[in-house]
Amino acid sequence: MNRARCHGRGAAPRPADKSGAGTMLALVTILVLVLATTGFSRLTLMTQAGTSTHRSVRGDMAMMAAESAVEEMATRLRAAAADPRSPLFARLRGEVYAGSSGRLELPELEATPSALxxxxxxxxxxxxxEACKATVELQRQFEDLPYEKFGQVRLVARxxxxxxxxxxxxxxxxxxxELKTVLAGIPRPFDQTALFVADAWSVTDFAEVNRRRETALGWVQTLARAADEARVLAAPASADRYKKxxxxxxxxEELSERVEKLPESRPMALYALGEEEQRYPLDVLDLATRISEAHDRARGQLQEAEQGLERVRRTPANPAAHEELLDRLAKALEATQAALDPIWAFHEGFQFLTPSDERWSAVSAELARLGEAHWxxxxxxxxxxxNGRTAAQELEELRSKLGPLGGVVFIESSAEPIVLDGTWSGKLVLVVRDGRVVMRRTNAGAPEGSLLTVVSLGAGVEIEGRVEASVLLAPAGAHPAVLTMAAGAELAGSLVATRLDARQASRGAVVCRERVRSGVTTERSTERARIGHYGVTFAPEFAYRTVTRR
Known part of the structure; x- marks a missing residue:
């Protein structure tokens, strides 16, 4: 034990054992390095995130500028299409033919001051x-008419x-x-007429009219023979009056040439061309009914004349008998003439189109085209x-949203009547399949150039007062449309009908208006519509939107 203690005291001291402290230092060093690395990584990620967020925000701002420019071009496009003073007004209404893409550059739209x-x-x-571009990429004809077309405008902003x-x-x-260009009025060639009825037999019985005509012509001959017979029996003074x-x-023969026989072709159309403000009372259309009363009056006068002739035969020397006969002959002649005059006037006011006419096939085909599928x-x-809303309400909402309506609006059905009163500006063709359309003193104060055409595919059309519009009663299958006109009502425009119940419309009239005529026929007989009669419309929403990011 002592040795050990002595040995301990005399030996040199050994270095202390530091292995635990080194391990701790290493751990601390590693921890610091980890924390430093983590902090650096977080700092790097935060910096990157900040940069990404900044780029995203700036990208959104660039996108906002591009959207603003595209919307401005679309707004200016719609306005230019409706403004006759704009160069685009005519360019957008240019004709497109088969084989042509119809592509149009629209540099007028590329200046966007509001976006700038x-x-x-x-x-x-x-x-x-950086750039704006507006182009009509494509245009195609709907059918075979170069002025009725559809297409798409591409608007690009960078x-x-x-x-x-x-x-x-x-x-x-x-x-x-998307855009559509259509004729905003009565289609050619029907626009050239004040009145066109494809089925002329729907307005009256022409065979019955001709039978009454032949009867009346026979009465004139009967009256002539009676005058000749009485003249022989009369004293000189009375004889001279019979001669006069x-x-x-x-x-x-003269009367037959003057009052011609009406055609009796089946099928057959009738139409009236007319001049500005020329009035066509529709009660004249049902000619057979109209002349029946005159025919009955003439027959009564003829019978009285025949009775007067019998008295003259019994008392040929009686001046009073001759005086009475002369008076009755004159009245019978006047009544017979009154029964024939409406037939003469019908010939003067209306023209006929029959299968023998070279135009028949083209006109018939054009009318047949104007059915539901076309519209x-x-x-x-x-x-x-x-959704609890009627089409009439939808129409009013569309009108309040877009202002003056243009192009074709197709109404499938409406539980309540479509009422058109007051002013309907624009160039609108309103097509109604079912229900009722009521027009009350419509468009009396419409701006110059406004056009309103109502197309019925079976809906009833009612007119009150003077209405500045045109009406087309189009082919509608088994249930043709009925036009009802109030007493004194006037349709100042054009009336085109597949069939027409003249009795329902008899209290009104059609007034010819040159402004509804959409075009003219050139020297080469090619038909062109006037630029101002085209309606150009654009879809309320974009058909597509694509974004490129870089």
């Missing part, structure tokens, strides 16, 4: 609108925004807008009762 003004704000500093270090983010927006009456009577194809808007 947006970039002047402090919030948009560093944002630049904008960029600075993100620092000379770098910029770019956003390019391309949007497609006889000389006044036309011969059967659906060219319609810009289709309305119907839905």
């Amino acid at each position: 003004a947006l970039l002047d704000s402090d919030q948009m500093r560093g944002v630049k609108l 904008a960029s925004a600075s993100v620092g270090g000379g770098e910029r983010v770019v956003r390019e927006l391309a949007a497609g807008l 009456l006889r000389d006044f009577m036309p011969s059967a 659906r194809r060219v319609a810009s808007y289709v309305l119907r009762d839905r």
